[in-house]
Amino acid sequence: MGRILLVDDEASMRRILAFNLRQDQHEIWEASGVQEARRALAANDFDVVVTDQRMPDGEGLAVLGYAHESDATLPVIFLTAVATIELAVESMRQGAFDFLTKPFQPEVVRATVRRAYERTRLLRENILLKDAVVRLEGTSEIFGESPAIREVRERIARVAPTSATVLITGETGTGKELVARAIHRNSPRASKPFVAVNCAAFTETLLESELFGHEKGAFTGADRQRQGLFEAAHDGTLFLDEAGEMSLPAQAKLLRVLTNGELLRVGSTRPRQVDVRVLVATHRNLQQRVKEGLFREDLFYRLAVVPIHLPPLRDRVEDIPGMSDIFCQQIATELKMPRRSLSEAALQQLRQYRFPGNLRELRNLIERAYILTSNLEIGPGDLPLAQKETVSAGNNGSHADSFAIPTSEGFDFWSTPRKNSSCAL
Ligand SMILES: Nc1ncnc2c1ncn2[C@@H]1O[C@H](COP(=O)(O)OP(=O)(O)OP(=O)(O)O)[C@@H](O)[C@H]1O
Ligand SMILES: [Mg+2]
Structure with a gap:
């Protein structure tokens, strides 16, 4: 008592x-x-x-x-x-x-x-x-009022204060990186580094040395020893984007760090201790990769302690008007242009659309309309959608059990150039 x-x-x-x-x-x-x-x-x-x-x-x-x-x-x-x-x-x-x-x-x-x-x-x-509410509101940069997105915000608020590994899944452009950054910002590590690395951007050996560092002479071209991103992220958060693409040897090393906080630089036998919170994102279905022998099962279970799944935009069409409004506001501020809005007909058209590029595609569509037209009200004609990508009746186009990127014909302007890694030290 x-x-x-x-x-x-x-x-x-x-x-x-x-x-x-x-x-x-x-x-x-x-x-x-x-x-x-x-x-x-x-x-x-x-x-x-x-x-x-x-x-x-x-x-x-x-x-x-x-x-x-x-x-x-x-x-x-x-x-x-x-x-x-x-x-x-x-x-x-x-x-x-x-x-x-x-x-x-x-x-x-x-x-x-x-x-x-x-x-x-x-x-x-x-x-x-009340503190929990403040933390929740602190993540309000992840917009959307659909039940699925509210659940994502709640999960972020719960998991952020801990050091748990989080597996963030969802199709391209659903906001995985946004979620990773929100977790870091709302965690006790917020003032420490957030280091993001795109695992798909490196060859096998390079990724290993990028993440874990290497000793001098470890491989051709390693003319001096180098610290890896794990060490750079010490006390902070390491965000492994596209982690489904990691090679099996890199996966083994990752498992070791996650299990006992020890890393081995390439070419070294001396383990080093690091304290890093790991957040992982992938657009792939990792369970499927496990079945195919491309992803270690033990690592999968270690990563999936707390999963956060971001559903595709077509499965939460109720978010389309609100998100369009937010993007209209953000883009007007960025481009220093008058605020515009979408007509009801334009919104109706978007509700029917499959959105293979999800929120990034929606944002890019609106940005393009801002630049190419001068109508204050953006109409259906100002939003050039790939016609084949509409949601057909009886099939909402959900890829719930495989997060493969759907192919689209003609328009792929939602994809962003791949960055390798970024350090916010
Ligand atoms: N819920 C949201 N609220 C506000 N903006 C969002 C939301 N979801 C996504 N966005 C915006 O959509 C864009 C794509 O988000 P992000 O880069 O996080 O996606 P991703 O899932 O990491 O994509 P990829 O798999 O292609 O790397 C960004 O401009 C992001 O700010
Ligand atoms: Mg991303």
Whole structure:
């Protein structure tokens, strides 16, 4: 139960009160006067204070003041032999929780302390909930009100404070990198490096040396020793994008780091310790890659501790109007152009569309309309969709069990040039 501070100059009174309150499993602290109470309150967190009124070195009202200085919500119960109406009124006015008289009835004191403790507990729970809401709102740069996206935001809020490995899956352009950055920003590592590396951009050997570093002479061209990105991300977060493309030897090394925090530079037998949180993204179905022998099963389970899946935009069409609006706003600001909006007919057309490039494609479509037309209201004609990519009736085009990038004919302007790696140190 709670941590209770008893303040009374009479040791026998404290002893009998403590005896009674311990029946409710409270942890009891004692102070024999106002000054001792002040020191105890400054150094510890309590859930309830029970105080006498008249003590040789001051009054219970002073204890109330110190208690509220340390925590404005801390309940203070007065227990006094000289009960006057004036004192009762004054202590309640100053925020006392209750006012009891001596000689006390043990049952009454116990019940009052229980009520006070319960109030403290609820208030603190409420504060924790509010913190969680702030954290959630802190990730509000991931927009969308569909149930799936709300769930993603909630998961981010839950997982961000931990060091758990997160596997982020979803088709191209669904926001995987956005999620990785949000996790880092909302984690205790936020002020430490966020290092992103695109595993698909390197050959087998290069990726290994990029991630884990190498010793001088480890391979042709390794003319001096080099630190890898894992070491660069020490104390921070390493984001392995397109992790499904890692070679099997690189996967073995990754598993070792994840299991015991040890890495081996290429060409070295001396393990080095690192403290890195790993976030992994892939547009591939890793389970399928495991079946095909291209991905280690043990690594898959190690990575998938907390999965976050981003559904394709065509499966959350209710987000299309809101997201279009947000992109219109963002692009107007970026291009320093007047704000535009999409006509209802344009939105209707987008709802029918398969969006192989997902949110990136939606953003690029709107940006293109901003640049190529001058209509303040963007109509269907301003959004050149690949006609073959509409969602046909009876098939919503979901690729729920394979995140393969759908091929599109004609338009592939949603894809971005691949970057190799980026360090935000
Ligand atoms: N929920 C969202 N709210 C706001 N913007 C979003 C959201 N989802 C995606 N975007 C935007 O869409 C674009 C693509 O997002 P991102 O790069 O994170 O996708 P990705 O899944 O990593 O894609 P790829 O697999 O191609 O690397 C970015 O401009 C991003 O800001
Ligand atoms: Mg990406």
